[in-house]
Amino acid sequence: xxxxxxxxxxxHIDHGKSTLADRLIQRCGAVDPREFRDQILDSMDxxxxxxxxxxxxxxxxxxxxxxxxxxxxxxxxxxxHVDFSHEVRRSLMSCEGALLIVDxxxxxxxxxxxxxxxxxxxxxxxxxxxxKIDLPSADVDRVMEEIDRxxxxxxxxxxxxxxxxxTGIDDLLEAIVTQLPPPKGVPEEPLRALLFDAQYDPYxxxxxxxxxxDGKLRAGTRVRFMHSGQEHKVEEVGxxxxxxxxxxxxxxxxxxxxxxxxxxxxxxxxxxxxTEAERPAAEPVPGYREAKPVVFSSIYPMATDEYxxxxxxxxxxxxxxxxxxxxxxxxxxxxFGFRCGFLGLLHLDVLQERLEREYDLSLILSAPSVRYxxxxxxxxxxxxxxxxxxxxxxxIQESYEPYIKATIMTPERYLxxxxxxxRERRGVExxxxxxxxxxxxxxxxLPLAEVLFDFYDRLKSITQGYGxxxxxxxxxxxxxxxxxxxxxxxxxxxxxxxxxxxxxxxPRALRYCERLASTIPRQQFKIAIQGAIGxxxxxxxxxxxxxxxVTAKCYGGDISRKRKLLEKQKEGKKRMKMVGAVEIxxxxxxxxxxxxxxxxxx
Amino acid sequence: MPPPSASRPGLYVHVPFCAQVCPYCDFSVLxxxxxxxxxxxxxxLAEVPLAAADWSDPDPFDTVYFGGGTPSILPAAELARVLExxxxxxxxxxxxxxxxxxxxxxxxxxxxxxxxxxxxxxxxLGVQSFDDAALRFLERAHDSARARAAVETALAAxxxxxxxxxxxxxxxxxxxxxxxxxxxxxxxxxxxxxxxxLTIHPRTRFGVAAARGKLRELPDERQAALxxxxxxxxxxxxxxxxxxxxxxxxxxxxxRHNRKYxxxxxxxxxxxxxxxxxxxxxxxxxxxWNELRTPHWERRLAAGERPLExxxxxxxxxxxxxxxxxxxxxxxxxxxxxxxxxxxxDLEASNAPLLVELQASxxxxxxxxxxxxxxxxxxxxxxxxxxxxxxS
Ligand SMILES: Nc1nc2c(ncn2[C@@H]2O[C@H](COP(=O)(O)OP(=O)(O)OP(=O)(O)O)[C@@H](O)[C@H]2O)c(=O)[nH]1
Ligand SMILES: C[S@@+](CC[C@H](N)C(=O)[O-])C[C@H]1O[C@@H](n2cnc3c(N)ncnc32)[C@H](O)[C@@H]1O
Ligand code: SF4
Ligand SMILES: [Mg+2]
Numbered sequence: 001x002x003x004x005x006x007x008x009x010x011x012h013i014d015h016g017k018s019t020l021a022d023r024l025i026q027r028c029g030a031v032d033p034r035e036f037r038d039q040i041l042d043s044m045d046x047x048x049x050x051x052x053x054x055x056x057x058x059x060x061x062x063x064x065x066x067x068x069x070x071x072x073x074x075x076x077x078x079x080x081h082v083d084f085s086h087e088v089r090r091s092l093m094s095c096e097g098a099l100l101i102v103d104x105x106x107x108x109x110x111x112x113x114x115x116x117x118x119x120x121x122x123x124x125x126x127x128x129x130x131x132k133i134d135l136p137s138a139d140v141d142r143v144m145e146e147i148d149r150x151x152x153x154x155x156x157x158x159x160x161x162x163x164x165x166x167t168g169i170d171d172l173l174e175a176i177v178t179q180l181p182p183p184k185g186v187p188e189e190p191l192r193a194l195l196f197d198a199q200y201d202p203y204x205x206x207x208x209x210x211x212x213x214d215g216k217l218r219a220g221t222r223v224r225f226m227h228s229g230q231e232h233k234v235e236e237v238g239x240x241x242x243x244x245x246x247x248x249x250x251x252x253x254x255x256x257x258x259x260x261x262x263x264x265x266x267x268x269x270x271x272x273x274x275t276e277a278e279r280p281a282a283e284p285v286p287g288y289r290e291a292k293p294v295v296f297s298s299i300y301p302m303a304t305d306e307y308x309x310x311x312x313x314x315x316x317x318x319x320x321x322x323x324x325x326x327x328x329x330x331x332x333x334x335x336f337g338f339r340c341g342f343l344g345l346l347h348l349d350v351l352q353e354r355l356e357r358e359y360d361l362s363l364i365l366s367a368p369s370v371r372y373x374x375x376x377x378x379x380x381x382x383x384x385x386x387x388x389x390x391x392x393x394x395x396i397q398e399s400y401e402p403y404i405k406a407t408i409m410t411p412e413r414y415l416x417x418x419x420x421x422x423r424e425r426r427g428v429e430x431x432x433x434x435x436x437x438x439x440x441x442x443x444x445x446l447p448l449a450e451v452l453f454d455f456y457d458r459l460k461s462i463t464q465g466y467g468x469x470x471x472x473x474x475x476x477x478x479x480x481x482x483x484x485x486x487x488x489x490x491x492x493x494x495x496x497x498x499x500x501x502x503x504x505x506x507p508r509a510l511r512y513c514e515r516l517a518s519t520i521p522r523q524q525f526k527i528a529i530q531g532a533i534g535x536x537x538x539x540x541x542x543x544x545x546x547x548x549x550v551t552a553k554c555y556g557g558d559i560s561r562k563r564k565l566l567e568k569q570k571e572g573k574k575r576m577k578m579v580g581a582v583e584i585x586x587x588x589x590x591x592x593x594x595x596x597x598x599x600x601x602x
Numbered sequence: 603m604p605p606p607s608a609s610r611p612g613l614y615v616h617v618p619f620c621a622q623v624c625p626y627c628d629f630s631v632l633x634x635x636x637x638x639x640x641x642x643x644x645x646x647l648a649e650v651p652l653a654a655a656d657w658s659d660p661d662p663f664d665t666v667y668f669g670g671g672t673p674s675i676l677p678a679a680e681l682a683r684v685l686e687x688x689x690x691x692x693x694x695x696x697x698x699x700x701x702x703x704x705x706x707x708x709x710x711x712x713x714x715x716x717x718x719x720x721x722x723x724x725x726x727l728g729v730q731s732f733d734d735a736a737l738r739f740l741e742r743a744h745d746s747a748r749a750r751a752a753v754e755t756a757l758a759a760x761x762x763x764x765x766x767x768x769x770x771x772x773x774x775x776x777x778x779x780x781x782x783x784x785x786x787x788x789x790x791x792x793x794x795x796x797x798x799x800l801t802i803h804p805r806t807r808f809g810v811a812a813a814r815g816k817l818r819e820l821p822d823e824r825q826a827a828l829x830x831x832x833x834x835x836x837x838x839x840x841x842x843x844x845x846x847x848x849x850x851x852x853x854x855x856x857x858r859h860n861r862k863y864x865x866x867x868x869x870x871x872x873x874x875x876x877x878x879x880x881x882x883x884x885x886x887x888x889x890x891w892n893e894l895r896t897p898h899w900e901r902r903l904a905a906g907e908r909p910l911e912x913x914x915x916x917x918x919x920x921x922x923x924x925x926x927x928x929x930x931x932x933x934x935x936x937x938x939x940x941x942x943x944x945x946x947x948d949l950e951a952s953n954a955p956l957l958v959e960l961q962a963s964x965x966x967x968x969x970x971x972x973x974x975x976x977x978x979x980x981x982x983x984x985x986x987x988x989x990x991x992x993x994s
Contacts, residue, residue: 524982524989525963545963547826549982550931552798552847556669557614557863557877560889560914563924569988581959 001253002182006074006211008056008091010119011101012111012468013080016131018042018053020101020163020172021077027169028073030061031242040242041077046353053079054350055320056091056197058209058255060239065177073176074255080111082470083344086291086323089118090270093285094196094211094255097125097180099172100153104130104138104160107439108146110409110470116151127179128158129172134165150435183213183253190281191215191223193250193258193274200316206262209240210274211255213285218249222277223260226284228267231277232260265315270322291323293341294402294473295368295452296385297348298329298495299355300337302362302586307336313359314338317351324351329386331495333577334364334589339386342368345452364589367498370449373400373476387497390483393534401447401479401501404471408442409435414463418442421458425450426501445474449501484509484538486516487530491580496592506531509539512592517541519588527582609867610664612859613692615684616873617673618642618896621707621743625807626769626800630875630894631671642873642896643680645903647687649872652908654691659868659880662693665859666700672728674704678716685720692870699723699858706744706752714759724763724794724857725756732786733779736772753790763855765794771820771828772800780828781835788839793855797832798847799825829981846931846980864928866921874899874909884944885918918945919992927987935966935974949973952993960986 009017018039025031025040041057042048056078064070076091078084092098098119102108119126128147130140144155159175161168197209210217217223221234236259238246250256262268273284301310318324329339342348348368355361371385375398384390406427410418415432419442422430427444435441451471459467484505486496500508509531516529520543531539551562576583619639620631634642666688668681681702688694701724702717709727717725729749731737737745744752756764766787770780787795802808802819811817820828833843841849845864850856862869866887871878877891890913893899902909916924922945929936942948950957957973960966965979965986979986 524965524985525959546822546982546985547978548822548829549985550829550846550980551984552801556860557869557871557879557889558875558891559863559879559924559928560877560891563920563927566923566927566984566988573988581955 001185001187001251003069003071004074004182004253005071005097005176005180006076006095006183006253006255007097007099007176007180008076008078008088008095008119008124009099009101010078010088010092010115011080011131012103012106012109012115013052015080015101015103015106015109015112016163017080017101018077020099020129020131020161021059021075023161023163023166023169024073024075024173025059025061025242027166027173028061028063030059035242044354045357046350052081053077054081054084054087055079056087058091058197058240060241060255063173063177066174067177071177072254073173078115080115081344081346082111082114083342083346083350084323085111085114085118086343088115089122090196090322092119092122092124094194095124096183097127097176099129099176100126100151101129101131102143102147102158104132104140104143105135107139107143108150108409108435109468110407111468113150113407114470116153125180126153127175128153128155130158130160131163133160133167134162146435185212185214185252187214187216187252189214189252190279191217191221191274191276192281192283192285193217193223194285195225195270195272195274197322198268198270198319200265200319204235204259204261206260206265206268206319207244208258208260208262208274209255210250210258212250212252214252214281215276216249216251217256217258217274223258223274224277224280225268226273226275226280227269228272230267232262235259235261265319268319270319291325291341291343292473293323293325293343294370294448295342295344295348296339296371297342297368298331298334298337298339298366298386299326299352300331300334300364300366300495302364304335306361309359310338310355310361310363313355313361314340317354317358321351321354323347329388331366331388333493333495333579333584341385345456362586364495364586365593366495367593368452369499370402370447370452372402372479372481372499374398375400384499387483387499388494390497390499393483399479399481400476401449401481403445403474403477404448404451405474406442406444406446406451406469406471408444408459408467408469410440410442410463410467412438412440414467415440415442417462418459418467421455421462422446425455426503446471447477447479447501448473449499450504482533484512485532486512487528487532488516488520488579488582488584489528490530491582493579493584495589505533506538510541513539513541515592516584516588517543519591520582520584522546523582525581609862609865610661610695611659611868611870612665612667612862613663613688613694613698614667614669614859614869614871614873614876615646615673615688616669616671616871616876616892617676618671618874619675620670620672621675621705622741625741625811626802628803628806629671630896632896634896639676639680641900643676643683645900646684646873648903649909650684650687651691652903653870653872653878656908657692657870657880660693661868662695663870664695664698665862666694666698667859668700668702670703672705672708673702674708674713678713678720681717682720688872697721701726701857701859703728704752704756706749709752709755711755711759714756714761718759718761723761724765725759725761726765726767726794726796727752727756727792729753729766730769732783736775736783739772740769750786750790753792757790757792763793765796765857766790766792767796767798769798769800770832771825773818773820775820775828777827777831780831784832784835784839788836788841793851794857795836795841795849796847797836797849799829826981830977833977833980842933843980844933846983864932866925885921885946887916887921889914889916918947919994921945922947922992923987926990926992927984930973930975930986931980931983933974935969935972938968938971938973947992949990949992952991956989956991960989 078088147155159172192213193210224231275281325341326338330336422444427446430444433441480502513529527543702722703726732746836849843849868881874896875894881887893911899909
């Protein structure tokens with residue numbers, strides 16, 4: 001077992017994890033040169049287009065070290081964005097070591113710190129790696145100082161590399177085998193394999209990625225999931241190289257895949273432990289923490305007859321995205337859908353795109369919301385993340401909203417504007433510290449709800465891209481909350497209701513009204529669009545009626561042509577949602593509900 | 603809506619020739635010299651028996667409409683041959699109400715006398731404008747003096763109905779300019795007027811210019827203003843509208859042929875692009891149409907074939923959709939009970955909130971169990987029709 005190394009590559013977004021993984025994979029000859037492409041582990045189209053890693057990816061590769069021995073390196077490349085920290089945690093769980101990458105010109109950033117803590121919490125050995133030393137703006141000395149001061153790691157143990165040029169890769173590989181520990185675990189003990197990822201294959205069923213802590217696993221073994229109790233017969237086990245390579249057996253310490261003909265996905269949960277049905281282990285591997293969603297949104301299919309497809313798609317995606325949480329929901333305007341919980345706005349955005357691309361669905365998402373704690377007059381308490389279930393204001397005694405501790409790292413020159421942004425977003429107890437050389441850390445306590453609303457974008461733009469941001473949930477605090485409804489010709493459009501802080505109700509309502517006014521086409525009559533709190537109108541716009549919409553001539557007997565045009569027009573209307581007598585095209589919902597572009601990178 | 607058998611079928615003859623092709627026109631038209639016209643007439647004569655063999659309605663045709671194109675381009679003798687052949691193969695009343703479209707340059711006391719001799723009762727004049735600049739913009743062959751002279755000549759010739767076609771809503775045309783046209787029109791006092799708002803069709807020279815940004819359609823508000831001006835002005839002057847683009851001094855002067863298109867009275871069309879409707883029962887009909895382009899139409903006939911390009915079966919749903927769409931374009935509107943009775947769809951029951959909304963916004967009125975568009979409703983009649991639900 002001491003020839004195995006299980007390790008993650010962790011870092012702040014864009015510090016070069018995936019590029020470094022490329023070099024390691026190439027150096028180990030784990031990929032045919034003809035099949036190689038940059039950021040080869042970012043296999044999803046979405047990842048390639050956005051240039052970011054969304055899902056952790058595992059690859060096994062053989063490495064012959066300077067000591068002459070051949071090691072099996074199981075590498076997991078992880079995403080850097082804060083929204084996917086659940087992926088990072090999940091990956092770290094199945095490793096003994098981690099490479100913590102720091103960009104030689106950017107230095108230590110918010111997620112560098114956060115991911116280091118995560119690795120330490122799980123007891124992993126961490127090797128700091130300074131990447132991008134080829135950059136003219138690289139400042140290795142400064143970064144070494146930051147590694148020392150901000151991370152508390154030994155800067156002289158760090159390896160300097162350029163993932164781009166391949167410099168330092170040999171030293172890094174040696175460090176992996178010499179500085180990172182091999183897995184512990186006993187092959188003779190009863191099987192304990194942690195299910196840490198899965199994907200769905202329409203032909204072979206669920207493909208499970210497991211890390212064996214104890215025992216052995218081979219085809220024919222009857223396995224039991226220790227949490228769900230389900231049992232399956234293993235059909236095939238193998239290594240997750242860039243392709244799947246079947247092997248006769250996986251043994252303690254190893255990472256590999258398992259196929260067991262699992263077609264029904266219900267009950268299958270990432271974090272579960274596989275054991276042998278015949279000889280079960282006493283205790284499962286300590287599981288992950290359940291993902292704690294902080295952002296909620298309802299997802300509806302554009303076409304109501306796609307609800308079934310959406311249901312199946314979510315079931316499959318859930319396998320691949322352990323942080324996703326959902327339950328049934330419905331709206332008068334948009335029909336049946338799901339209320340989903342996310343780890344952040346980018347997570348939400350990615351889920352939407354994956355559903356649309358991988359499952360060919362067209363969706364409408366309601367405005368993202370946080371979860372509020374509401375104390376009613378009778379002293380009872382309810383949790384509300386969906387405006388639909390907001391209690392009658394008369395029965396509410398107090399509302400509480402989640403606060404976060406935001407840690408923002410920024411060059412010193414933007415300190416003033418960053419502090420101002422925090423104040424604007426109702427931040428309290430905003431403080432700052434000097435970090436190494438010209439960099440500042442701003443810490444502020446902010447309502448999470450205000451961060452959902454284009455905070456990333458604003459931060460990025462005011463710091464010209466240099467600001468980075470991390471947060472952790474703090475606690476719940478008293479909130480002056482109101483429910484803003486949107487009315488179209490007096491009828492409430494339930495899917496557009498939102499819970500907001502009183503101070504922001506009017507501008508938010510106006511923004512919705514204006515977006516609706518610019519996307520609902522003119523109709524036969526004037527349309528009044530209003531924002532209201534209870535009975536009180538706080539914003540309004542109108543759409544004037546068509547004044548001229550008639551063809552001059554009917555072309556003699558050619559009535560068919562005109563009728564077909566009309567039928568086509570009516571067909572188009574079927575895809576519109578009716579609110580009273582007003583037709584609202586899907587596009588209007590999409591435009592209104594479109595979240596501000598979440599940060600793809602900070 | 604009167605049941606179909608209450609009205610006798612109409613006969614339409616399409617004459618595709620024009621001296622020049624106007625830049626806005628998307629009818630089946632072509633230039634073509636005397637030889638081409640003679641060839642066309644021969645083919646038309648050949649079409650009559652083929653069409654007649656398939657026409658089983660025993661009711662005699664009581665209207666004949668020569669449309670185009672420019673039917674006035676054909677010598678009266680040729681028109682007479684066509685009529686004779688039709689009478690030989692098809693049931694035709696003794697004195698059908700006959701209409702001829704004429705371009706001003708073809709209108710002389712002599713030609714009028716010949717047309718009268720053919721039995722033409724309504725002469726429809728393609729005047730388009732009494733303004734020389736507008737006529738040049740529309741690339742018409744005549745000028746305003748010729749236009750006026752043609753109307754006067756026609757009025758003096760003793761037709762039962764003289765009609766004038768005008769086009770409005772030209773780019774840059776303001777209300778004052780269009781009002782002057784309307785004044786010129788009523789000063790001549792024709793019996794019937796058609797005022798068509800300029801439509802820019804994609805596959806025309808204007809359409810191409812518009813796509814390239816060289817021609818701009820009037821904005822909605824200005825089109826609406828001109829539309830209302832037209833209807834109010836003509837109503838005040840004694841020509842109330844009976845349809846979106848048609849105005850008549852009195853019910854007698856309305857086009858008896860065109861209304862058949864609007865209420866599912868059967869019609870038979872001859873010549874390229876002509877459409878026909880054969881009505882089997884009140885809720886089932888067949889619409890069929892000829893090859894659009896003259897050469898194709900001729901080739902099919904030369905091969906001894908019926909020159910049909912397509913056909914369509916109309917069931918209650920299609921017929922109801924059309925009746926609603928066309929009814930809302932007329933001053934008579936849609937008779938709710940007759941509609942339910944004929945097509946089996948209760949418009950009122952299935953569109954209750956819409957009807958309330960449309961009446962409240964002043965686009966429709968419910969009068970004597972009829973849905974009647976108001977002037978502002980007429981201006982958006984296409985949208986009105988689309989707003990209704992015809993239940994399945
Ligand atoms: N100059 C230089 N650029 C590098 C180096 N390593 C990575 N990059 C560039 O940095 C950018 C980000 O690289 P990735 O490998 O996608 O970064 P990542 O850490 O995987 O990013 P996420 O997965 O989104 O967190 C890309 O444009 C790379 O080409 C390096 O050593 N030198
Ligand atoms: C069937 S056309 C033929 C009549 C005749 N050939 C003429 O153009 O003078 C009947 C009328 O349709 C109108 N028309 C033709 N094309 C039009 C267009 N693109 N927009 C508005 N009206 C049009 C003209 O007023 C024309 O007189
Ligand atoms: S004269 Fe009439 S039919 Fe001929 S091209 Fe012009 S608009 Fe069309
Ligand atoms: Mg990456």
